[in-house]
Amino acid sequence: MSILFEPLEIRGVRLENRIVIPPMASMTCTKTGLPTADTLETYMPLAGCGAGLAMIEHHAVIPEGRTRLRQLLMDRDEILPYQKDLASLFSGRNMPALIQLNHAGSFIVDEDLLENGWIPKGPSPIRHPRSNLFIMPTGLSTDEISAIPKMFADAANRAVRAGYPGVEIHAAHGYLLGQFLSPMTNRRSDSYGGCVRNRARLIFEVHEAVRDAVGCDPVVAVRLGMADTLPDKDPSGQTIEDARWVAGEFASRGLDLLDLSGNMCGFDGQGEAWFAPYCRTVKDAAGKTPVVCTGGIKTYETALRLLDRHESDLVGVGRALKTDPNLVRTWKKQQ
Numbered sequence: 001m002s003i004l005f006e007p008l009e010i011r012g013v014r015l016e017n018r019i020v021i022p023p024m025a026s027m028t029c030t031k032t033g034l035p036t037a038d039t040l041e042t043y044m045p046l047a048g049c050g051a052g053l054a055m056i057e058h059h060a061v062i063p064e065g066r067t068r069l070r071q072l073l074m075d076r077d078e079i080l081p082y083q084k085d086l087a088s089l090f091s092g093r094n095m096p097a098l099i100q101l102n103h104a105g106s107f108i109v110d111e112d113l114l115e116n117g118w119i120p121k122g123p124s125p126i127r128h129p130r131s132n133l134f135i136m137p138t139g140l141s142t143d144e145i146s147a148i149p150k151m152f153a154d155a156a157n158r159a160v161r162a163g164y165p166g167v168e169i170h171a172a173h174g175y176l177l178g179q180f181l182s183p184m185t186n187r188r189s190d191s192y193g194g195c196v197r198n199r200a201r202l203i204f205e206v207h208e209a210v211r212d213a214v215g216c217d218p219v220v221a222v223r224l225g226m227a228d229t230l231p232d233k234d235p236s237g238q239t240i241e242d243a244r245w246v247a248g249e250f251a252s253r254g255l256d257l258l259d260l261s262g263n264m265c266g267f268d269g270q271g272e273a274w275f276a277p278y279c280r281t282v283k284d285a286a287g288k289t290p291v292v293c294t295g296g297i298k299t300y301e302t303a304l305r306l307l308d309r310h311e312s313d314l315v316g317v318g319r320a321l322k323t324d325p326n327l328v329r330t331w332k333k334q335q
């Protein structure tokens with residue numbers, strides 16, 4: 001059997017194979033953050049595609065933590081019946097699915113959120129390098145920072161009550177936790193800024209609060225932005241060495257799954273498997289924590305090569321699976 005189709009158990013949750021559906025925002029929810037019939041329709045083919053694990057698009061932990069107006073929310077119990085429908089779409093097809101939890105911080109892409117003079121907040125008053133809106137955020141106070149882990153914890157607790165076997169904390173793609181990690185957006189001089197230990201402090205606090213909130217059984221994954229530049233560019237901002245340190249620290253903290261992507265550079269590079277060189281080095285630091293490598297994986301050969309070369313333990317296949325939900329079955333026949 002190809003290693004791609006070898007099962008893997010993560011905290012008692014069985015993954016039938018090493019293929020992961022990465023989170024992909026569908027923009028199908030209501031303005032109040034509830035999944036709709038369109039959301040269910042979007043996920044139906046993916047839930048039945050035979051991948052080993054699904055990550056469901058980023059859900060904001062509070063309304064002020066959205067990046068756009070039509071973003072799913074995990075902020076209140078009213079969402080539970082709607083989320084139960086989405087969760088059972090996956091559980092009914094025996095596909096474990098984790099809900100991705102996010103706070104956008106200063107990364108706002110939707111002008112509609114700026115109505116009524118609302119100003120987003122980030123680690124420091126610095127314009128977000130990836131937002132096309134010219135917004136100057138305000139810097140979070142230490143009291144405001146100390147409230148953030150509980151927002152993620154409450155949302156995680158809700159996700160588990162809705163029936164998901166776990167959650168993924170979004171610390172990539174330049175959102176709030178990524179903003180703390182990146183020297184491009186974090187110029188703080190307190191214990192949350194400066195060295196990587198300080199810049200990553202909030203990520204660990206969020207992870208700890210989420211684990212405490214959900215108890216022993218649920219899976220807790222982190223999507224980590226590995227660097228601010230793609231592997232084929234000159235490094236600037238957050239470097240891969242920072243990511244290696246974070247991965248090592250997470251290994252000692254018993255993280256269940258490390259899902260690897262970019263930080264301020266986003267997720268969209270050129271060619272096939274553009275993050276593979278980064279994944280290899282971060283996996284090395286992550287010890288026994290399984291890692292997922294995502295970004296431009298479209299063929300069976302590329303997916304298999306990543307696992308064969310120990311560049312990752314699992315592969316994320318996003319757009320290719322969305323275009324062809326039969327891909328996993330096709331690859332199975334190819335092995």
Ligand SMILES: Cc1cc2nc3c(=O)[nH]c(=O)nc-3n(C[C@H](O)[C@H](O)[C@H](O)COP(=O)(O)O)c2cc1C
Pocket residue numbers: 022023024025026057058100170172173223261267268294295296297316317318319320
């Ligand atoms: C339409 C779209 C929405 C996305 N939404 C999210 C998201 O909610 N959270 C996230 O971490 N990544 C998101 N991503 C990034 C994907 O998870 C993935 O990393 C990216 O698409 C690269 O993988 P691929 O080349 O296999 O598609 C999104 C990507 C796309 C194309």
